Amino acid sequence: MEIKKTALAGTTESSDIQITLSKGNDGIDVDLTSDVKKQFGDQIVKIITDTLNKFQITNAKVRAVDKGALDCVIKARTITAASRALNQEDQINWEVL
Template structure:
């Protein structure tokens, strides 16, 4: 599936994460900013990649600013931003949830 528009979800508050998706050209590219990138950067990317895979999105640019979010928060924000980017705000994909 394709990203229809640039979208963002999340805040820059403590214990949250902000994810922005925009159209990509060759695969999934990440720009990750996090104080805990060294310890948890791979886990953050994997959580977001799993959500993207469940929506069959493979060409996207992902910009992430993490402020110490836990995995369920990362997943919720990723699902939200994907639905916004695909313009499916009122039609959630229940199988993904």
């Protein structure tokens, strides 16, 4: 699926992650900022990428600012940003959940 608009989900508060999703040209490019990037960066990127793949998004620029979010929060924020970027806020994609 093609991203229709830039979308944002989440905050930069403690234990949260802010995901900004915009159009990309060359696959899924994740720019991650996190204090725990050394320890958990690969896992965070994997959760974001796997979630976007479930939406069939193949080209996207992702800016992720992590403040210690759990995996379930990362997935939830990514789902929300993807739904907004695809103009599908009112249409729940149950297969992704």
